[in-house]
Amino acid sequence: MEKKEKIYSINEYIKIHRDKEKKFDKSRRPKLEEYIVETVNKYGFWVVHSYYKDTIEISLHKLPSEFDQRGYLHRHDYYELVYIYQGGNVNLFENKRIEMKQGDILLLNPNTLHCPYTLNDQDCMFNIKIPIPILENSMLTLLSDNHLFSNFIIDYMYQINKANDYLYFPYDPESKIAIIMETIIMEYINKNVCFQKVIESMLIYLFAELTRMYYKNNANTINGEQKNRTVADIIAYMNQHSSTATLDSIAEKFGYSPSYVSRMIKKHTNKNYVEIIKEFKLNKAKQYLESNDLPISEIISLVGFNDASYFYKLFKSKFLLSPAEYRKQYKGENATKNS
Structure with a gap:
C-alpha cells in the first residue's frame, strides 16, 4: 500500500x-x-x-x-x-x-x-x-x-x-x-x-x-431558556445515570412526583421511562464491547442489568447479533479499516 x-x-x-x-x-x-x-x-x-x-x-x-x-x-x-x-x-x-x-x-x-x-x-x-x-x-x-x-x-x-x-x-x-x-x-x-x-x-x-x-x-437569555428544558434535562440525567437511576430517584432529583415524571416523559417522547432506560443501557453495553475486552458478564453488571438472559435477548433484538458476535464483528471491521 x-x-x-x-x-x-x-x-x-x-x-x-x-x-x-x-x-x-x-x-x-x-x-x-x-x-x-x-x-x-x-x-x-x-x-x-x-x-x-x-x-x-x-x-x-x-x-x-x-x-x-x-x-x-x-x-x-x-x-x-x-x-x-x-x-x-x-x-x-x-x-x-x-x-x-x-x-x-x-x-x-x-x-x-x-x-x-x-x-x-x-x-x-x-x-x-x-x-x-x-x-x-x-x-x-x-x-x-x-x-x-x-x-x-x-x-x-x-x-x-x-x-x-x-x-x-x-x-x-x-x-x-x-x-x-x-x-x-x-x-x-x-x-x-x-x-x-x-x-x-x-x-x-x-x-x-x-x-x-x-x-x-x-x-x-439563558435563564428564560432553561425554564423550558426540564424534559431534556431529565432524559440527559437518565442517560448519564442509566445503570442506577430509578423513577423515584429521578423524581426526587428534579422535585416532582414519580407519576408526574412518568407522564412528562411519555408525553414528550412517546416512550415510557422503562423503554428509554433500556435503550441507554444497551447503547452503553455496545460501547463497552467496542472499547475493551471486559467479560460480557461484567459489562452486564456495569450497565445495570440484573438478569443476563434478559440482557442477551434485548441486545440481540436491538443489534441483530449476540454480544460476543457483535464484539467479534466490530473488531474485525476495525482491523480491516486500519490494515
Missing part, C-alpha cells in the same frame, strides 16, 4: 484539493442537478446521504456554482457541523437566511432543511459529517454536563423541541475555537493512527468551548 505524503497545513490541503477539483470531470453533474430539481419539486427537499455510518467525515465545500445558489433545500442522514475557515458563506433555511463569516460555526441536526453555498473561489467552508450513532451513543454520555449540546441532541432524538434545528456560533476572537478546529481538520487530512478517536475527543473539547462562549455572549 502506497504511503500517503503528509500535509503540513490546511492551506496546502486546500490548494491541492482545489487543483484536483478544477480538473475533475463534471460530465455527471447535470444528471445530479436534474435529480435534485425533480426531487425538490416533488417533495420540497432532497436528502444527502453519508456512505459511512460509524466514522466522522470532513470535506471542503466545493467551489461556487450558479446552481447551488438557487436554494434547493436538503437535509442529511447525519449531524453536520459547518466551519468557515476563510471568507464566508450563505445558509438558506425555510424561513431564514444566515450569512456566515470566517470563524463561524453552525451545527445542524439531520432534519434541518437548508441550502449552503459560497460566493467566490476564496471562500473555504469545511463540512464535518457526524454519524447519528456516534453523537447520540458514544458522545452523549461525555456531554452529560454540557446542557446546551446534550439538550440539542436529545431534542432531535425524541423530537421534544422541533424548532431547535441548529446551533449557530458567531466567531469570538477570544475563544480557542480556531485552534481546535484546525487540529480536527488536520487530524482528518493526515489520518494518523487513532485519528477518529482523536477527532471525537476534540469535538467534545470544541463543544465545551462553544458552550462557554455561548453562555458568555447570551447571559441575559
Whole structure:
C-alpha cells in the first residue's frame, strides 16, 4: 500500500484539493442537478446521504456554482457541523437566511432543511459529517454536563423541541475555537493512527468551548431558556445515570412526583421511562464491547442489568447479533479499516 505524503497545513490541503477539483470531470453533474430539481419539486427537499455510518467525515465545500445558489433545500442522514475557515458563506433555511463569516460555526441536526453555498473561489467552508450513532451513543454520555449540546441532541432524538434545528456560533476572537478546529481538520487530512478517536475527543473539547462562549455572549437569555428544558434535562440525567437511576430517584432529583415524571416523559417522547432506560443501557453495553475486552458478564453488571438472559435477548433484538458476535464483528471491521 502506497504511503500517503503528509500535509503540513490546511492551506496546502486546500490548494491541492482545489487543483484536483478544477480538473475533475463534471460530465455527471447535470444528471445530479436534474435529480435534485425533480426531487425538490416533488417533495420540497432532497436528502444527502453519508456512505459511512460509524466514522466522522470532513470535506471542503466545493467551489461556487450558479446552481447551488438557487436554494434547493436538503437535509442529511447525519449531524453536520459547518466551519468557515476563510471568507464566508450563505445558509438558506425555510424561513431564514444566515450569512456566515470566517470563524463561524453552525451545527445542524439531520432534519434541518437548508441550502449552503459560497460566493467566490476564496471562500473555504469545511463540512464535518457526524454519524447519528456516534453523537447520540458514544458522545452523549461525555456531554452529560454540557446542557446546551446534550439538550440539542436529545431534542432531535425524541423530537421534544422541533424548532431547535441548529446551533449557530458567531466567531469570538477570544475563544480557542480556531485552534481546535484546525487540529480536527488536520487530524482528518493526515489520518494518523487513532485519528477518529482523536477527532471525537476534540469535538467534545470544541463543544465545551462553544458552550462557554455561548453562555458568555447570551447571559441575559439563558435563564428564560432553561425554564423550558426540564424534559431534556431529565432524559440527559437518565442517560448519564442509566445503570442506577430509578423513577423515584429521578423524581426526587428534579422535585416532582414519580407519576408526574412518568407522564412528562411519555408525553414528550412517546416512550415510557422503562423503554428509554433500556435503550441507554444497551447503547452503553455496545460501547463497552467496542472499547475493551471486559467479560460480557461484567459489562452486564456495569450497565445495570440484573438478569443476563434478559440482557442477551434485548441486545440481540436491538443489534441483530449476540454480544460476543457483535464484539467479534466490530473488531474485525476495525482491523480491516486500519490494515
